[in-house]
Amino acid sequence: xxxxxxxxxxxxxxxxxxxxxxxxxxxxxxxxxxxxxxxxxxxxxxxxxxxxxxxxxxxxxxxxxxxxxxxxxxxxxxxxxxxxxxxxxxxxxxxxxxxxxxxxxxxxxxxxxxxxxxxxxxxxxxxxxxxxxxxxxxxxxxxxxxxxxxxxxxxxxxxxxxxxxxxxxxxxxxxxxxxxxxxxxxxxxxxxxxxxxxxxxxxxxxxxxxxxxxxxxxxxxxxxxxxxxxxxxxxxxxxxxxxxxxxxxxxxxxxxxxxxxxxxxxxxxxxxxxxxxxxxxxxxxxxxxxxxxxxxxxxxxxxxxxxxxxxxxxxxx
Amino acid sequence: xxxxxxxxxxxxxxxxxxxxxxxxxxxxxxxxxxxxxxxxxxxxxxxxxxxxxxxxxxxxxxxxxxxxxxxxxxxxxxxxxxxxxxxxxxxxxxxxxxxxxxxxxxxxxxxxxxxxxxxxxxxxxxxxxxxxxxxxxxxxxxxxxxxxxxxxxxxxxxxxxxxxxxxxxxxxxxxxxxxxxxxxxxxxxxxxxxxxxxxxxxxxxxxxxxxxxxxxxxxxxxxxxxxxxxxxxxxxxxxxxxxxxxxxxxxxxxxxxxxxxxxxxxxxxxxxxxxxxxxxxxxxxxxxxxxxxxxxxxxxxxxxxxxxxxxxxxxxxxxxxxxxxxxxxxxxxxxxxxxx
Ligand SMILES: Nc1ncnc2c1ncn2[C@@H]1O[C@H](COP(=O)(O)OP(=O)(O)O)[C@@H](O)[C@H]1O
Ligand code: SF4
Ligand SMILES: [Mg+2]
Numbered sequence: 001x002x003x004x005x006x007x008x009x010x011x012x013x014x015x016x017x018x019x020x021x022x023x024x025x026x027x028x029x030x031x032x033x034x035x036x037x038x039x040x041x042x043x044x045x046x047x048x049x050x051x052x053x054x055x056x057x058x059x060x061x062x063x064x065x066x067x068x069x070x071x072x073x074x075x076x077x078x079x080x081x082x083x084x085x086x087x088x089x090x091x092x093x094x095x096x097x098x099x100x101x102x103x104x105x106x107x108x109x110x111x112x113x114x115x116x117x118x119x120x121x122x123x124x125x126x127x128x129x130x131x132x133x134x135x136x137x138x139x140x141x142x143x144x145x146x147x148x149x150x151x152x153x154x155x156x157x158x159x160x161x162x163x164x165x166x167x168x169x170x171x172x173x174x175x176x177x178x179x180x181x182x183x184x185x186x187x188x189x190x191x192x193x194x195x196x197x198x199x200x201x202x203x204x205x206x207x208x209x210x211x212x213x214x215x216x217x218x219x220x221x222x223x224x225x226x227x228x229x230x231x232x233x234x235x236x237x238x239x240x241x242x243x244x245x246x247x248x249x250x251x252x253x254x255x256x257x258x259x260x261x262x263x264x265x266x267x268x269x270x271x272x273x274x275x276x277x278x279x280x281x282x283x284x285x286x287x288x289x290x291x292x293x294x295x296x297x298x299x300x301x302x303x304x305x306x307x308x309x310x311x312x313x314x315x316x317x
Numbered sequence: 318x319x320x321x322x323x324x325x326x327x328x329x330x331x332x333x334x335x336x337x338x339x340x341x342x343x344x345x346x347x348x349x350x351x352x353x354x355x356x357x358x359x360x361x362x363x364x365x366x367x368x369x370x371x372x373x374x375x376x377x378x379x380x381x382x383x384x385x386x387x388x389x390x391x392x393x394x395x396x397x398x399x400x401x402x403x404x405x406x407x408x409x410x411x412x413x414x415x416x417x418x419x420x421x422x423x424x425x426x427x428x429x430x431x432x433x434x435x436x437x438x439x440x441x442x443x444x445x446x447x448x449x450x451x452x453x454x455x456x457x458x459x460x461x462x463x464x465x466x467x468x469x470x471x472x473x474x475x476x477x478x479x480x481x482x483x484x485x486x487x488x489x490x491x492x493x494x495x496x497x498x499x500x501x502x503x504x505x506x507x508x509x510x511x512x513x514x515x516x517x518x519x520x521x522x523x524x525x526x527x528x529x530x531x532x533x534x535x536x537x538x539x540x541x542x543x544x545x546x547x548x549x550x551x552x553x554x555x556x557x558x559x560x561x562x563x564x565x566x567x568x569x570x571x572x573x574x575x576x577x578x579x580x581x582x583x584x585x586x587x588x589x590x591x592x593x594x595x596x597x598x599x600x601x602x603x604x605x606x607x608x609x610x611x612x613x614x615x616x617x618x619x620x621x622x623x624x625x626x627x628x629x630x631x632x633x634x635x636x637x638x639x640x641x642x643x644x645x646x647x648x649x650x651x652x653x654x655x656x657x
Contacts, residue, residue, distance in 0.1 A: 054561050084563015096554035101576045101651045110572065111562050146652045159558070166563055 003170060003202050004030040004053065007067035010226075011048050014060050020273045022048040022061075024226030024281075028204075030170075030219075035196055035203040037213040037234065039249075040223035041270055046206045049223075050172040053204075054089060055079025070170070085115070088163035092175040094155035098147040104131075104158055105143040111165040130161040135191055153184035160191065164199075174206045189216040210249065214238060219305070222246050225271050225281035230308035242301055242308035245282045280311065288312060320648055323655035327644045331637045338633045342626045343387050347380070353622060356400045396627035401619045406627045409612060414631060415502025416486060417601070417608035421593035423524055424531035428589050432536040433575075433582050436543025441570055443548055451540065458537030463596075467530045467603045474526060481522055484605040488519050527604040531597060535589030542585055546578040553577075579650045583643050590639045594632050 011023040023045040030036045038046050051057050052068075053075055068075045070082055083089075091097045099107055108127035112118065118126065124143070131139035134157040147155055156176060163171055173192065177185030193216055195201055205217055213220045213234055221231040222243065230243040241247045248266045268285035271277055280286070283293040290311060298309040346353075354370040355362060362370070371377060375386065390397065396406035432455075439451035475483040482488065487497070487504065497516055500507045504520035550556065551574055559569045598610035609628055616624035648655040 056557055056560060083561050087561075089558065089561035091554060091558060093554065097558040099555045099559070099573050099577070100653060101579075102573070110559075110564060110568065114562070114564050114568070148653055148656075162558075162562055 001072065002029040003032045003071055004028065004204070005067050005069045006049075006053075007065060009049065009052065009063070009065040009068055011045070011052050011057055012062045012064075013058050014062075018274050021226055021276075022273060023052065024277070026221075026223065026226070026228045028221055028228060028231070030202060030204060032202050033196065033200060034218040035193070035205050035216055037205045037207060037217035037220035038223060039207055039210065039213055039220060042208060043270060043273065044223045045226040046208075046223055047174055050089070050174055050204060050206055053079065053172060054083045054087060056083070084166045084168070086168050086170055088166055088168035088171045090156070090159055090163055090171055090173040090176045093179045094152060094159045095147060095179070097159050098155060100147055102146075103143070104145050104147070104150075108143065108158075108162060108165060111162050115166055127161075127165070130164050131158065133164065133195075134158075134161045135187075136161075151184075152180050153187065156180060156188050157191070160188075160195070164195070169200065170202045170204070172204045172206070175208065176205075177212060178207075178209075186215070192216065210238075222249070225277065226273070227281060227309070229282070229310075232302070232306040232308075236306055242306075242314070243282075243310050244286050244288050244312070246308070248285075248287075280309070288316075319655045320652075323648055324645055327641055331641050334637050335634060339388055339391055339630065340384070342629050343384050346622055346626060353400060356620060356622075391626075391630055396630075397623045399616070399621055399624050401616070401621045401624075406624055409624075410609075410627060410631060411502065413607060413609045413612045416606060417594065417597060417610060418635065419503045419505065420524065420527055420531065420597060420601075420606060420608060421590055424528040424593050425535065425586060425589045427528050428532040428535035428539055429582065429586060431532065432539025432585070433543050435536075436540040436582075437547055437570055437575055437578075439540065439544045440547030440551060441566075448544075451544070455537040455540040455544075458533045458540075461533055463530060463533075463599050464603060466533055467526070467600065470526045470529060471603075481526055484523075484603070486520070486523050486607055487516070488523075491516055491519055527600050527606055530600050530604075531593050532589075534596075535585060535592055538588065539582065539585040542581045543578055546581040547574055550574045550577045576650060580647060580654075583647050583650070587636075587640050587643050591636050594635060 006026060006028040009023055009026045009028075010021070013020040013022055026045065026049050028036070028038070028049070038049065040046055048057065052063055053070065055075070056079075057063060063076060065076070070078070070087065073082065075082070079087075098104075102110075105124070105127065108130070109123050112123045112126055116123075116126075127143060128139040131142055136142050136154060136157050142150065142154065142158065147158075150158065156179075171192075176192070177188055180188060189212065192203060192205075196203055205212065207213060217234050219232065220234050220237045221228050222237070222245065223229070224245050230237060230241065230246050232242075237246060238250065241250060245266075252266055266285060271281055271284070279292070279294045279296050280289075280298045283289045286293065293311050296311075298311045301308050301310055301314050352367070354367050354374060354376055357374060358366040358370040375383065378386075394407060396410065398405055399409070435451055435454070439448045442448045471483055474481040491497070495513075495516075497504065497507050497513065498511060500510055505517060505524070508514070508517035508520055547570075556569060556574055559573050564573070594609075597606075597608060598614050600606065601608045601610035602614070609632070613625060613628040615621075616628070
């Protein structure tokens with residue numbers, strides 16, 4: 001049984017201008033011990049999928065799913081209890097994720113105290129140990145610091161140490177390297193890989209960067225307009241993409257292209273989040289689109305761990 | 318280091334403000350259309366008496382020389398004598414200032430103790446009935462005229478329930494039969510220093526109604542400001558992160574969000590304190606509180622300028638010192654403040 005099982009998840013947010021379909025139909029199976037990448041353009045529902053698993057969707061949002069379970073427990077009822085105990089969050093901008101007016105020591109202590117019954121001095125030692133485990137060279141100095149006194153890479157390590165302090169075994173990492181320099185980002189990815197191996201963690205790695213998928217992930221799921229359109233082992237997805245959108249993503253990847261330009265290099269833009277989509281969401285931009293594509297939802301292709309949604313028969317390129 | 322530099326900078330600024338106000342007070346004294354010599358000389362003075370007063374008050378000296386005299390006198394705490402009563406102003410202040418400060422500090426504390434937690438709770442229940450009720454309460458607290466609130470409080474607690482005294486600063490029996498030795502001038506503190514707990518209770522009982530009356534307006538403002546600051550802060554990413562870390566909701570509200578809202582809350586302290594210091598006139602009169610407000614309002618009616626100048630200077634200094642303390646507190650609460 002996968003640790004995280006999501007089948008046909010949708011998240012709709014009511015607004016004065018109509019419902020925003022932040023997530024339309026995401027299916028995701030994450031096995032214990034893997035780093036599962038979720039990739040897609042900005043606005044395709046990556047963050048909202050993670051937030052739904054944490055029970056942190058905006059007020060009034062509707063969550064529906066055929067299955068939405070973590071370790072056998074329904075997340076629709078148990079997300080609030082599971083977050084901060086079994087499920088942790090590492091967010092995009094570590095500077096924003098840390099409280100600017102509290103010292104690192106007090107922020108670490110708060111987390112440890114919330115989860116474990118320990119005397120004060122033991123908590124301090126525990127905090128220092130966790131910071132050291134994330135590769136911070138001088139934990140005592142970091143504990144005495146305020147967030148603005150640390151570099152982005154150090155801040156992200158503190159955020160990871162906080163997540164470890166909760167005892168969570170499943171981490172949702174939402175673009176953990178986007179706000180960091182490339183080399184620092186690579187160090188953070190290496191750290192996550194090491195922690196997964198050492199502590200038996202499982203990670204949902206949200207990113208818009210194919211390099212992160214290639215570097216750090218075991219399996220990957222591609223999202224488009226709130227739908228998971230292809231999933232499989234990273235090597236398969238990268239080398240034998242089934243879905244035309246995945247192929248377009250990879251084609252737009254000349255190593256010389258600047259980061260931000262990569263995903264937007266595909267012509268056209270994603271459908272408006274308030275629109276209803278009858279057929280394949282990618283049809284307006286797809287070079288291989290057929291009349292049936294815009295009218296009917298595409299069927300599932302592939303097998304077991306290797307699936308994609310497309311009207312094109314398997315083997316067609 | 319940054320903090321020290323920041324504090325020094327603030328102190329310098331405060332000194333400038335005090336000097337500026339000194340200058341302003343002096344200038345106003347020159348342009349006020351009344352003859353101090355005539356006032357000083359007593360009722361129905363002769364031309365000779367006025368001339369004598371003029372010399373005594375040194376009114377014929379050049380302007381710069383008189384400003385220098387004025388400023389040095391102010392700096393040394395020599396506020397001169399009242400034109401009207403001929404009493405030493407410094408002596409009057411020693412009696413009246415502590416009474417007003419005690420009321421101001423107590424009511425400011427009360428305002429924060431009431432306003433800030435209510436603002437936090439309202440923000441946490443944004444849009445629901447607790448928030449609506451709080452909004453209504455804060456508007457009522459701000460809009461309620463002082464004299465009306467004072468009247469209601471006196472009616473309920475002094476007249477009907479009879480649990481608090483109607484007015485004054487101490488009961489007559491205590492004031493006459495066993496007077497408190499004045500050390501700091503703050504009755505609450507002097508009572509503790511003297512080990513007189515009966516007096517402490519009596520002074521506290523007298524303090525409650527005027528302090529509540531004075532606290533109403535700043536408490537309403539504190540609640541509004543805290544609420545809006547908290548609503549903005551509760552949307553921030555680090556609050557989402559704190560929830561994802563499994564922290565309890567009270568811990569997030571008071572331990573993580575409120576410290577970020579302390580900036581606006583501390584600003585209210587300054588506002589509230591200034592209001593209590595100068596806005597206390599009416600309250601002091603209603604509650605027969607022997608403070609600066611009553612003192613200065615009598616001086617204004619009598620055009621007793623040295624008294625007005627002295628009170629202005631003292632209130633300015635109190636306010637500037639309070640603001641300096643707030644600025645320092647702000648830098649201690651939020652270490653980024655000292656950097657800007
Ligand atoms: N609080 C919200 N209210 C309304 N719409 C939202 C809200 N949060 C996100 N959305 C919308 O939901 C869609 C998915 O957002 P998100 O999950 O953040 O995308 P991603 O993380 O993939 O960039 C976007 O169209 C976004 O505008
Ligand atoms: S279903 Fe049609 S439009 Fe959609 S990706 Fe496949 S071929 Fe393109
Ligand atoms: Mg996102």
